[in-house]
Amino acid sequence: MNASRAKGFLTAAFLVLPGLAFAQGGPVDLSPPVRLEPPAQPAPAPARPQPTMPATPAPIGGEPSVIGAEGVRMDSSPLFGGAVEVQTLGAVNPDVAGGLSEAQGGFGDAMWLDTKQSVIENLLPQIPVTTASPSMRDLMRRLLLTGAEVPEGVQPGSLISLRAGLLAAMGDFGGVNALLGAVPGRADNLDLLRVEVDTRFLTGDVARACRLAHAYIQEQQSTYWQKAFIFCQALEGDSESALLGISLLEELGVDDPVFFELVDALVRMGQPDAGAPVIASLADPTPLHLALTRVAKVKLPADVISSNRPGVLRAIAISPNAPADLRLEAAERAEVAGALPVDALRQLYASIEFSDEQLKNPLTHAAQRSGPMSRALLYRATLMQTVPAAQAEALKRALDMARQGGRYASTARAFLPQLSRVPVSQELAWFAPEAIRAFLITGRHTQAGPWFELLSDSARTEPQMAVELEALMPVARLSGFDGAVDWTVDRMRGWWEAVKGTEGARDKAAALAVAFNAVGEYVPDEIWSDLVEGTTHTALMAPYPSHWFLLESASQRGRVGEAVLLSLVSLGDGGPARADPIVLDHVLKAMRNLGMDQEARAMALEAVVASGL
Numbered sequence: 003m004n005a006s007r008a009k010g011f012l013t014a015a016f017l018v019l020p021g022l023a024f025a026q027g028g029p030v031d032l033s034p035p036v037r038l039e040p041p042a043q044p045a046p047a048p049a050r051p052q053p054t055m056p057a058t059p060a061p062i063g064g065e066p067s068v069i070g071a072e073g074v075r076m077d078s079s080p081l082f083g084g085a086v087e088v089q090t091l092g093a094v095n096p097d098v099a100g101g102l103s104e105a106q107g108g109f110g111d112a113m114w115l116d117t118k119q120s121v122i123e124n125l126l127p128q129i130p131v132t133t134a135s136p137s138m139r140d141l142m143r144r145l146l147l148t149g150a151e152v153p154e155g156v157q158p159g160s161l162i163s164l165r166a167g168l169l170a171a172m173g174d175f176g177g178v179n180a181l182l183g184a185v186p187g188r189a190d191n192l193d194l195l196r197v198e199v200d201t202r203f204l205t206g207d208v209a210r211a212c213r214l215a216h217a218y219i220q221e222q223q224s225t226y227w228q229k230a231f232i233f234c235q236a237l238e239g240d241s242e243s244a245l246l247g248i249s250l251l252e253e254l255g256v257d258d259p260v261f262f263e264l265v266d267a268l269v270r271m272g273q274p275d276a277g278a279p280v281i282a283s284l285a286d287p288t289p290l291h292l293a294l295t296r297v298a299k300v301k302l303p304a305d306v307i308s309s310n311r312p313g314v315l316r317a318i319a320i321s322p323n324a325p326a327d328l329r330l331e332a333a334e335r336a337e338v339a340g341a342l343p344v345d346a347l348r349q350l351y352a353s354i355e356f357s358d359e360q361l362k363n364p365l366t367h368a369a370q371r372s373g374p375m376s377r378a379l380l381y382r383a384t385l386m387q388t389v390p391a392a393q394a395e396a397l398k399r400a401l402d403m404a405r406q407g408g409r410y411a412s413t414a415r416a417f418l419p420q421l422s423r424v425p426v427s428q429e430l431a432w433f434a435p436e437a438i439r440a441f442l443i444t445g446r447h448t449q450a451g452p453w454f455e456l457l458s459d460s461a462r463t464e465p466q467m468a469v470e471l472e473a474l475m476p477v478a479r480l481s482g483f484d485g486a487v488d489w490t491v492d493r494m495r496g497w498w499e500a501v502k503g504t505e506g507a508r509d510k511a512a513a514l515a516v517a518f519n520a521v522g523e524y525v526p527d528e529i530w531s532d533l534v535e536g537t538t539h540t541a542l543m544a545p546y547p548s549h550w551f552l553l554e555s556a557s558q559r560g561r562v563g564e565a566v567l568l569s570l571v572s573l574g575d576g577g578p579a580r581a582d583p584i585v586l587d588h589v590l591k592a593m594r595n596l597g598m599d600q601e602a603r604a605m606a607l608e609a610v611v612a613s614g615l
Contacts, residue, residue: 097160101147110150113561114152117153130575131312134577134579145567166178211293241269283303284302307332312336312341330350334373443477476497514615549571553565572588
């Protein structure tokens with residue numbers, strides 16, 4: 003659409019984009035556009051349309067399910083159910099709303115007591131929503147969903163929209179829905195409404211997103227709402243109005259060629275000469291871009307995966323218009339970040355087609371492929387394999403490859419059904435260490451028990467099995483496994499003797515020593531003395547001094563929200579797996595000061611597993 007064409011439509015465009023402010027005058031006050039779902043009985047239009055919201059929205063998104071190689075079927079559960087009521091509310095600060103009670107794991111309505119306004123406003127936007135740490139993600143979710151009194155001076159409504167936006171960025175759409183349902187009068191908070199529309203776009207619920215766009219276009223003048231409205235017009239078949247809207251945005255200098263091209267493609271769908279456009283680059287896609295590519299059936303470009311936002315990665319993973327390798331990479335990263343259910347990853351693995359030759363020799367061909375595609379091949383092979391030894395070998399290869407790529411825990415979760423089917427037998431004693439580790443990391447202590455007994459029996463007569471058993475004990479201890487209840491740090495000397503000749507042993511020992519020390523199981527000085535050998539001074543990145551001191555003060559004085567917030571920001575995107583040992587030590591001790599021993603141990607376990615233990 004060029005500028006000369008746009009000029010010819012300027013007059014008509016006044017009728018297309020109500021509410022847009024022009025240089026020559028103010029907003030055009032027209033009657034509201036027709037909604038996607040008109041009311042059952044006509045009613046006279048009010049003098050000034052007032053969009054209304056229900057007290058509780060229907061669930062957003064839902065669990066995606068793969069439908070073979072074609073893609074993933076998305077849940078389109080409605081946002082609005084039944085009639086809409088307008089309620090008059092008193093002066094309630096929406097920032098105090100929450101969807102998680104203290105009994106459900108929330109931090110209580112006094113979690114911000116004695117915390118400065120500036121601390122919340124400056125640090126909350128910095129929480130690392132892209133982290134792959136399950137323990138940090140759990141803390142973030144609880145922090146964002148807890149309803150609590152906020153310090154004086156916080157602009158009413160600013161924190162609730164920020165909290166919802168952070169949950170959406172995490173890909174926690176269930177959390178977004180819970181928070182929306184708890185907010186009184188959310189129709190007055192435009193930032194919150196935008197989070198909701200974006201979430202609808204990401205989860206494929208475009209019909210409900212368009213209902214919101216129709217409801218609010220009369221009142222809004224921003225480019226965001228105009229684009230959403232144009233998309234909805236094109237989707238509803240109002241091609242002329244959509245094209246006029248594009249012309250006007252171009253005339254006003256809006257720069258978004260991908261959006262314009264996708265709307266044009268959507269308008270021309272079904273025409274004899276229509277061809278799908280080729281989008282060469284979409285490195286930072288918006289939810290609207292992804293919704294457009296999906297409905298216009300446009301192939302996603304390779305660089306779309308460069309986004310590190312879990313919510314966007316989830317949308318790519320369940321997009322049938324993305325190549326299989328792209329979807330696999332996005333799905334693995336989204337599952338690691340907790341934005342995609344592990345069942346969806348399993349179904350996607352199972353939907354990938356491989357040749358008979360590849361399935362007959364999966365170990366050979368897996369070594370020739372990329373990480374996600376190799377895991378998909380091994381997943382298919384383990385599903386089909388009926389020989390226990392061959393199945394165990396394929397599982398071990400998948401876990402070994404995942405350990406090298408930093409996705410061990412995710413792969414263990416994905417392959418749990420196959421792991422559970424491998425029989426515990428003396429012939430498979432060599433597989434016991436891997437099975438135990440995978441079950442412990444995924445919290446399946448009961449299933450780890452028989453394999454632990456098998457390894458313990460073998461260790462009595464086979465020296466190598468004794469070494470394998472000793473190497474596992476620290477992980478078993480940190481995970482809270484009953485079989486390791488008698489193992490204490492006093493036995494760390496024997497562990498060190500068993501592993502110190504292996505690759506990366508010193509780094510593993512340092513990570514383990516820090517983890518045990520931070521959770522209150524103090525490591526003997528002779529272990530630290532051994533670790534001094536061969537060390538050199540290393541410049542390390544550390545949090546700002548204000549973070550250090552505030553974290554210690556907040557954790558000792560019971561400022562729960564502040565301490566959790568500072569811990570999350572201090573650990574950063576890398577989480578416990580990549581944290582400097584000194585930073586990790588401070589954070590874990592802060593958790594323990596708050597009585598969060600279980601959370602501290604979970605973080606410690608993540609750190610030692612990441613070190614290769």
